[in-house]
Every structure is written in C-alpha cells, then in structure tokens.
Amino acid sequence: MLKYEAIAEDLRKQIEDGTLGQNERLPTVVELCHAYGVSKITIRRAMERLKKDGLVSSRRGSGTFVKRSASFEENPLVTGLNEHAEGFTAQHAKAGDAVSSEVYDFAVITPPAEVAELLGLSAEDFTYYHCRTRIANDLPIAIEYTYMSLALIPGLKLHHLYESVYRYLREEVGLKLGSFHRAIRAVPATEEEATRLKTEPGAPLLELEQVGYLDSGIPFEYSRTRNVGSRYVLNNITLA
Amino acid sequence: MLKYEAIAEDLRKQIEDGTLGQNERLPTVVELCHAYGVSKITIRRAMERLKKDGLVSSRRGSGTFVKRSASFEENPLVTGLNEHAEGFTAQHAKAGDAVSSEVYDFAVITPPAEVAELLGLSAEDFTYYHCRTRIANDLPIAIEYTYMSLALIPGLKLHHLYESVYRYLREEVGLKLGSFHRAIRAVPATEEEATRLKTEPGAPLLELEQVGYLDSGIPFEYSRTRNVGSRYVLNNITLA
DNA sequence: AAGTGGTCTAGACCACTTC
DNA sequence: AAGTGGTCTAGACCACTTC
Known part of the structure; x- marks a missing residue:
C-alpha cells in the first residue's frame, strides 16, 4: 500500500471510530508530516483522498476539519461528493x-x-x-x-x-x-x-x-x- | 490562474484544435517540464486535470496519450469520467x-x-x-x-x-x-x-x-x- | 539498457485566517 | 505577527514498458 493511502486509511479509521469527532480539527499538515514521518505532499494526497470521500474539508489559514456527516455512515446510499456546485x-x-x-x-x-x-x-x-x-x-x-x-x-x-x-x-x-x-x-x-x-x-x-x-x-x-x-x-x- | 491550470488549458486547446490528434502521445513529463519551465509535480497536476476531464490517459512506462473521444465533443451530454470500474x-x-x-x-x-x-x-x-x-x-x-x-x-x-x-x-x-x-x-x-x-x-x-x-x-x-x-x-x- | 510515468523528499514561498 | 493549508521547485528513487 502506498504511503498516502495508508495515512488516509489510518485517519479514516480515527474518524469512523470517533477518535476524531465531528467538526474536530485534524493535526496541522506539518504535525502530520512529523507524526507519519513523511513530507507535505504525501499528507496532502492523503487529505485529497479524505476530501473526495466527503470525510473532511480544509480551509486555508484555519485547518482541516472532520465533516459533520456521521449520519451518512448509517445511510450508505448518500456518500458522494461534489465540489463547485452550480445551480x-x-x-x-x-x-x-x-x-x-x-x-x-x-x-x-x-x-x-x-x-x-x-x-x-x-x-x-x-x-x-x-x-x-x-x-x-x-x-x-x-x-x-x-x-x-x-x-x-x-x-x-x-x-x-x-x-x-x-x-x-x-x-x-x-x-x-x-x-x-x-x-x-x-x-x-x-x-x-x-x-x-x-x-x-x-x-x-x-x-x-x-x-x-x-x-x-x-x-x-x-x-x-x-x-x-x-x-x-x-x-x-x-x-x- | 495557477500554473498547472494554465498548462492544462494550453494542452486542452491543442487537443481540441487537433494540434494533438487522437491517440497521439503527448511529450513526456520531463519534456513538458522543460517546455513550460516547471517541475514534475506541476505537470502531473495538469495531467490529472486532463485525465479527470477524460481527454488523456497515462500508462507508466509508455507515456500519456490523447483519448479517442472526438465524438464526445459533438455530444456534450456524455462527457463524464469514471476510473476504477466495478461491474x-x-x-x-x-x-x-x-x-x-x-x-x-x-x-x-x-x-x-x-x-x-x-x-x-x-x-x-x-x-x-x-x-x-x-x-x-x-x-x-x-x-x-x-x-x-x-x-x-x-x-x-x-x-x-x-x-x-x-x-x-x-x-x-x-x-x-x-x-x-x-x-x-x-x-x-x-x-x-x-x-x-x-x-x-x-x-x-x-x-x-x-x-x-x-x-x-x-x-x-x-x-x-x-x-x-x-x-x-x-x-x-x-x-x- | 533506456525510457516512461508515479511516488516521495525537504524544503521555499504564498494566500489566507486569527485556531 | 503567528499559524494555517496550497502551490511549486529540483530533484531521488521506483515500477513498468519497450515508444
């Protein structure tokens, strides 16, 4: 398994088992770099995976946060993601x-x-x-x-x-x-x-x-x- | 506009106007790095954009190729993309x-x-x-x-x-x-x-x-x- | 053996928010 | 001013194909 995949899986588990709660801020990119012993771009790829799956969202200047989406775990029908909404x-x-x-x-x-x-x-x-x-x-x-x-x-x-x-x-x-x-x-x-x-x-x-x-x-x-x-x-x- | 976006747009135009034809191989990543004066990861991001839009596909060891998808330009209804097909x-x-x-x-x-x-x-x-x-x-x-x-x-x-x-x-x-x-x-x-x-x-x-x-x-x-x-x-x- | 794209390092620099 | 994530550099190393 690739490094960024392993990191994404690890964080996903923490979100699913509640170690990281709804709306909680994840460690910063730099902290995660040290924690996993990897460089920024590897953390970034793991984050992109989690964003794509709708588990977290990032705000420049603020941090990366667990989305309030626990209810979706119970309803596997609704689990997609769409950036850049157009009405x-x-x-x-x-x-x-x-x-x-x-x-x-x-x-x-x-x-x-x-x-x-x-x-x-x-x-x-x-x-x-x-x-x-x-x-x-x-x-x-x-x-x-x-x-x-x-x-x-x-x-x-x-x-x-x-x-x-x-x-x-x-x-x-x-x-x-x-x-x-x-x-x-x-x-x-x-x-x-x-x-x-x-x-x-x-x-x-x-x-x-x-x-x-x-x-x-x-x-x-x-x-x-x-x-x-x-x-x-x-x-x-x-x-x- | 970000560098990788500008490069993706430039390549998209070359594909749409036929400068790069169907099934044609694009320049290698290293060649594109030199051509645009950027590093590999920036070329990579541009390629990811083009892949997402269904214009090119890459094969490790071979290169990146324009997809045979000209007919989709005429039918804008069918322009999505799905990697990792599961039957x-x-x-x-x-x-x-x-x-x-x-x-x-x-x-x-x-x-x-x-x-x-x-x-x-x-x-x-x-x-x-x-x-x-x-x-x-x-x-x-x-x-x-x-x-x-x-x-x-x-x-x-x-x-x-x-x-x-x-x-x-x-x-x-x-x-x-x-x-x-x-x-x-x-x-x-x-x-x-x-x-x-x-x-x-x-x-x-x-x-x-x-x-x-x-x-x-x-x-x-x-x-x-x-x-x-x-x-x-x-x-x-x-x-x- | 030579060439290809993919992953990753160790940063620099920037845009944005105020943790 | 300090901290955050985003983009990007200039490579190293690897998996894979044979252009």
Whole structure:
C-alpha cells in the first residue's frame, strides 16, 4: 500500500471510530508530516483522498476539519461528493435559456427528524422549507423540495426563490459553499407533480437527493430535486 | 490562474484544435517540464486535470496519450469520467448477494452507425451485441444492452454473460480497463422490459449510458444499463 | 539498457485566517 | 505577527514498458 493511502486509511479509521469527532480539527499538515514521518505532499494526497470521500474539508489559514456527516455512515446510499456546485440557473444561463420558477410553498418549519439529523439540527431548530418548479423556456424541468438552515441564512425571502438562491447565498449572505453529498434515483411522478411539471402521473423522474455543506463542513441544506426524465440528462458523472 | 491550470488549458486547446490528434502521445513529463519551465509535480497536476476531464490517459512506462473521444465533443451530454470500474457482480458480491443473469440476445453484428462512431469503428467492423438482465437474490435489478468491439475481445462466449464479463476481460483476456464516459437519465420501461424486469410498463428506470475505454484510450464497449428505479440507487456521485 | 510515468523528499514561498 | 493549508521547485528513487 502506498504511503498516502495508508495515512488516509489510518485517519479514516480515527474518524469512523470517533477518535476524531465531528467538526474536530485534524493535526496541522506539518504535525502530520512529523507524526507519519513523511513530507507535505504525501499528507496532502492523503487529505485529497479524505476530501473526495466527503470525510473532511480544509480551509486555508484555519485547518482541516472532520465533516459533520456521521449520519451518512448509517445511510450508505448518500456518500458522494461534489465540489463547485452550480445551480439550475447557472447551468441554463450558459445555454442561453430563459429561466423562471413557480413557488408552491415557502415557510419556516421544524423539519422532519431525518432531515434535522442530516442537517445536524436539534428537534427545536427551525428551517426554511420550499417547494418550487424550475422552468426553462416555458417548460418545467424539475420540482424541488428544499430545507435550509434558518440559523445560517437569516434573510431568505420569497422573491429569492424566483431568482437564484445559490447566488443569493454566495453574494449577499457571503456563504462559501463547499461540497455536496448526493444520491440519484428514478422515481414515478405523483399526480400533484405531474400537474406541476406538465407531464403524466407515473412518468419517470430523475431524483437527486443532496445535502449541501459550507466549506466549513457545516450542512446548510437538504433537498430533493425531481427532474422530468424526458427533459433532463445528467452528464459529467464520476462514480467514486 | 495557477500554473498547472494554465498548462492544462494550453494542452486542452491543442487537443481540441487537433494540434494533438487522437491517440497521439503527448511529450513526456520531463519534456513538458522543460517546455513550460516547471517541475514534475506541476505537470502531473495538469495531467490529472486532463485525465479527470477524460481527454488523456497515462500508462507508466509508455507515456500519456490523447483519448479517442472526438465524438464526445459533438455530444456534450456524455462527457463524464469514471476510473476504477466495478461491474454489477463486484458491487453485489460485496453485499453478499446471490448474483445471476438471464441472457435474451447474444450475436455478432455490425452496430448502428452512432455506436460504431462512439467505438471508433468503421461501417464494416463487427461488434458483439448482447441483452441480459442482472439479478440479485432472485429479483431483476437491471437490463443491459451492450456492444463490445470484436477485434479487441476475440473469445467472448455465451457462458461469460452468465458470469462477470469484466472479470473475463481483465483476467482472461488481460485487458486493462481505464475510464468510462457516462450519462444518466430516467426513462419509462417498455412492455418487453417490464416483463423481463418484473415491473410495470412505464415504470421509472435509471438509465446509465456509457462508453468504456481501455487504459490505452481505445474504446471497447458501448452500453445502456436500465436499472429498476425502486430497486437501485446510485451513490458516490461527483458532478464535474 | 533506456525510457516512461508515479511516488516521495525537504524544503521555499504564498494566500489566507486569527485556531 | 503567528499559524494555517496550497502551490511549486529540483530533484531521488521506483515500477513498468519497450515508444
């Protein structure tokens, strides 16, 4: 086994058995160099492996931290990682499409227990909840059910849902978005979804379930996006 | 822009404008070090970027080569990359499932024009074609439609389709599998598929379309795998 | 034997945060 | 000012292929 692989495995075990707890800072790169008797680039490769697997995130100037993702160990379905998130708006703007939204629900609620757990919230914490369709060139492409942490995003308003929420988070709230854990399924449209998406009940939808993390490793959103199968193809895929 | 990014962009342009042609060998790492006035690790990072984007593949002892993937420029839907392919058999063996197959079709044919193009074949070249279902614990999970290059795999027999084709390719043919270009869609089951998969016509299927490459960059297979939506979740996802 | 890419060392220097 | 991770140098050494 290569040195960087052995180091990554050792740190992974420490994270999985709790020696390194959620949100805990790892030793610095230099400390790890001394501890394992290797040079910086070898530690760096081990860290890249752990980042790819969604276990840690690094911030220049601060350190490298264990992500709050223990719940994912229990749910092996959702273990991917996506850096450099682009929202629906950015994806379609590139193609020159006219993008709009229809909002069906927007409220502040206490989320379902499994959502609260994925977001690292207690039973008393609030989240925003919204359901909206995303429309490109007058054709509905997807319906989104999203929970976002109220504490992290104090000022979300209805009108943001008609624009780009990610742009708002980045530019106005100043959040730094990090990685995403994702799972993908094919599911049938409910009657309500069929009406909202202008398709047939039971029509195949491509569902992306995701938890979004800030670059600090704190989860900020849980969402399910259901894309009309005949209008959407997912490209640029890597399976880990 | 970082040095390795600038070098990757420069090489990408040379590949896209044809200065570096399909299957052509790039300059060696040491030559690139001198050409760009940088050290090995910087060239290495640029190469990792190009590999991730599916433009080149490297073989230790031989060099780094432009992949035969020009046709993907015309089809932006299929531009992902997946190293370290695991077949259905390996995935389910881990989970301790009983894996089997049902083969509905196995023949040597001249493939459809678009498949021939993706595989870099002429109109006169032959491929294997097979359709089979993959079954775990007596429940059909997926149906596969696959074209494999006859010239690369002289000895494929029916009985291999009841076992692991990838294991056969690796261990008996001695092929080294490289990366995969993939696209994902949700599609409805046809009547025939519904019967073979023990589900309903129109039921949502998660389709993975892929072109598989050897580590030399030569494409060896084109396949569409349609997974029953209610029995299959794709995890460990990275969107590039 | 000669050439190839892959891993790794022991740092220097930089961008960024404030542990 | 001190500490953090990120990029990069100029190699050494190794695994693998035969350009």
